[in-house]
Amino acid sequence: MSSYLNDVVRVYLNELVDWENYFRWVKGAGVDVDAEREALHQILETAADICQSLEAEARAGWDQEARLEDGRVVYPPHIERAYNALKEVGLVSCGVREEYGGYGLPSLIIQLILQMIARADAGLMTMLGLQAGVAEDIQEYASEELKREYLPRFASGEVMGAMDLTEPEAGSDLGAITTRATEEGNRCFVDGQKIFITNGGCEVHLVLARDDDTFEASKGTTRGLSLYLVPRTLPSGDPNGVEVTRLEEKLGIHGSPTAAMKFEHAEGFRLGEKGEGFKAMLALMNNARLGVAAQGIGIAEAALSTALRYARERVQFGVPIAEQPLMKDKLARMTLTLEGSRALLYRACSLTDRNRAIEAAFRRTPADSDEFSEAERVEMEAERIRNLTRIRLLTPLAKYMATEAADSITRDAIQIHGGLGFMAESEVGKLHSDAIITTIYEGTSEIQVSFALKEIGKGALSVVFESLELELKAFDEPELRPFADKVLNGMRLILDSAGSLVADFSYALMSAQSLAEVVSSVIAGAELLGQARADPARIDLAASWIDRKMVDLEGRCQRIKEGSADRLNRCENIIALIE
Numbered sequence: 001m002s003s004y005l006n007d008v009v010r011v012y013l014n015e016l017v018d019w020e021n022y023f024r025w026v027k028g029a030g031v032d033v034d035a036e037r038e039a040l041h042q043i044l045e046t047a048a049d050i051c052q053s054l055e056a057e058a059r060a061g062w063d064q065e066a067r068l069e070d071g072r073v074v075y076p077p078h079i080e081r082a083y084n085a086l087k088e089v090g091l092v093s094c095g096v097r098e099e100y101g102g103y104g105l106p107s108l109i110i111q112l113i114l115q116m117i118a119r120a121d122a123g124l125m126t127m128l129g130l131q132a133g134v135a136e137d138i139q140e141y142a143s144e145e146l147k148r149e150y151l152p153r154f155a156s157g158e159v160m161g162a163m164d165l166t167e168p169e170a171g172s173d174l175g176a177i178t179t180r181a182t183e184e185g186n187r188c189f190v191d192g193q194k195i196f197i198t199n200g201g202c203e204v205h206l207v208l209a210r211d212d213d214t215f216e217a218s219k220g221t222t223r224g225l226s227l228y229l230v231p232r233t234l235p236s237g238d239p240n241g242v243e244v245t246r247l248e249e250k251l252g253i254h255g256s257p258t259a260a261m262k263f264e265h266a267e268g269f270r271l272g273e274k275g276e277g278f279k280a281m282l283a284l285m286n287n288a289r290l291g292v293a294a295q296g297i298g299i300a301e302a303a304l305s306t307a308l309r310y311a312r313e314r315v316q317f318g319v320p321i322a323e324q325p326l327m328k329d330k331l332a333r334m335t336l337t338l339e340g341s342r343a344l345l346y347r348a349c350s351l352t353d354r355n356r357a358i359e360a361a362f363r364r365t366p367a368d369s370d371e372f373s374e375a376e377r378v379e380m381e382a383e384r385i386r387n388l389t390r391i392r393l394l395t396p397l398a399k400y401m402a403t404e405a406a407d408s409i410t411r412d413a414i415q416i417h418g419g420l421g422f423m424a425e426s427e428v429g430k431l432h433s434d435a436i437i438t439t440i441y442e443g444t445s446e447i448q449v450s451f452a453l454k455e456i457g458k459g460a461l462s463v464v465f466e467s468l469e470l471e472l473k474a475f476d477e478p479e480l481r482p483f484a485d486k487v488l489n490g491m492r493l494i495l496d497s498a499g500s501l502v503a504d505f506s507y508a509l510m511s512a513q514s515l516a517e518v519v520s521s522v523i524a525g526a527e528l529l530g531q532a533r534a535d536p537a538r539i540d541l542a543a544s545w546i547d548r549k550m551v552d553l554e555g556r557c558q559r560i561k562e563g564s565a566d567r568l569n570r571c572e573n574i575i576a577l578i579e
């Protein structure tokens with residue numbers, strides 16, 4: 001098995017995911033679940049082999065930027081070759097459903113593939129991750145005609161997609177968007193400028209624009225925004241008013257083109273309802289956030305395995321540095337950080353798949369079909385709604401945890417390499433430069449924890465904790481039971497402290513990062529215990545995560561509980577010392 005296919009993948013393929021129901025709901029009662037599962041395994045093996053084979057060339061060509069030549073984006077040769085290798089086996093847009101020519105893979109498998117691509121080449125992953133999100137948004141919101149026109153071309157890799165949100169004055173705050181969409185008869189045209197657009201030179205742009213007729217009234221809000229599919233080439237074959245005006249030079253992910261775009265009377269085709277574009281874009285962004293979390297995991301895996309290899313080879317004071325107690329602790333902490341974030345991400349993906357399977361079952365069977373009884377349908381719908389709440393909380397947490405993990409693990413990997421880590425050609429240095437952006441795009445870490453807080457404010461914590469409690473109480477193995485109790489205690493401490501956040505929203509916002517940390521640590525704790533039950537080799541991992549994180553949680557919860565908005569004044573006084 002390729003080293004790109006971590007052992008834990010087997011645990012998810014064989015034990016932790018309810019594939020029986022997944023395939024029964026997606027494909028019908030007659031499905032051969034073992035064959036389907038084996039097919040997933042084969043796809044992952046293929047992806048792992050290809051990605052591993054791309055790594056050396058990707059590292060060697062790491063600093064090659066995409067170029068702009070006569071308005072067209074030219075990719076570095078290693079990106080071109082890697083894209084074609086994945087395209088050949090149908091792995092560039094594998095969430096597209098079979099009816100539109102794709103594999104319709106589960107989210108968990110898509111993220112595993114993206115994770116392996118990121119491990120080999122984070123720049124390539126940025127391009128392909130967006131590609132998957134754009135195709136899935138078209139699949140969800142476009143007319144049947146547009147789906148038939150574009151999805152098969154996404155599945156085959158013939159076209160690429162971009163998500164065009166950011167403008168010079170509208171970054172985290174998409175309510176500030178001023179790109180304008182004007183209706184002329186039954187056609188729509190888009191005018192405006194976007195910046196930092198990944199894949200800017202591609203064929204299909206999903207552009208978030210403000211509708212002309214409500215432009216002034218909706219300014220400064222996310223109301224009045226619609227989502228448009230704006231192709232570079234119109235269905236007639238004529239060029240559309242879409243131009244790449246500049247490519248950026250960046251600190252990392254050099255192979256991924258980041259473009260400034262101009263839309264000039266560019267014809268667009270609306271996806272979803274008029275004025276509901278932000279909602280449609282959030283669906284895309286949620287997929288993309290899971291993708292960026294997977295990117296973080298892939299980069300962190302690459303850095304950790306490189307650091308471990310080096311630490312075992314480098315001898316100082318007569319022993320490999322990996323044998324030094326401080327180094328052992330550092331390497332173990334890096335592994336815990338990686339595995340805890342991975343656990344959170346895979347849980348978010350599994351929940352996403354559970355819901356997609358329920359939705360597929362409803363799509364596939366008419367309400368009066370006897371495949372599901374009325375009672376079963378009601379139960380499935382209730383689960384779907386509960387899961388939706390859980391996914392809305394877990395997605396920003398997974399993105400936050402995995403990308404911050406990538407940042408810290410790659411930084412620690414540089415430290416482990418000593419002076420060599422700081423050299424221009426250092427592999428872990430390149431990985432660190434790539435990791436930084438993951439905490440920024442698709443919503444910065446600050447925005448992710450604010451989103452998580454918002455979901456908690458809407459009641460998500462009780463829904464998540466209700467199922468977590470049932471799950472944790474079911475651990476009756478003597479080696480796991482005490483740890484399940486510790487996590488249950490952690491959940492009680494969180495609930496006890498969260499009450500202090502209700503009184504003042506600015507204090508709640510100030511505490512959002514701490515809250516995200518503690519909530520993530522109990523959810524990941526439960527998931528790691530599940531992994532440990534399936535694979536005893538992971539018991540120490542789960543135990544150590546829970547021991548360390550619950551101590552940290554206690555301190556954080558106490559601090560949240562004892563504080564108030566007065567702390568903001570203190571912050572201001574401290575900052576004033578610098579001015």
Ligand SMILES: Cc1cc2nc3c(=O)[nH]c(=O)nc-3n(C[C@H](O)[C@H](O)[C@H](O)COP(=O)(O)OP(=O)(O)OC[C@H]3O[C@@H](n4cnc5c(N)ncnc54)[C@H](O)[C@@H]3O)c2cc1C
Pocket residue numbers: 130162163164165166170171172173195196197198199250258437440441442443444445446447450
């Ligand atoms: C390489 C690259 C590729 C990208 N690809 C795309 C793409 O394909 N499509 C696209 O549309 N965009 C893309 N972006 C843009 C990216 O999504 C934005 O840069 C990002 O959302 C942050 O926006 P900003 O840069 O304007 O920062 P700002 O929003 O100005 O934020 C600056 C800082 O302030 C913090 N901040 C902002 N608001 C708050 C708040 N309410 N509370 C606390 N802190 C806050 C942020 O967390 C951040 O630390 C890309 C960017 C880069 C660098």
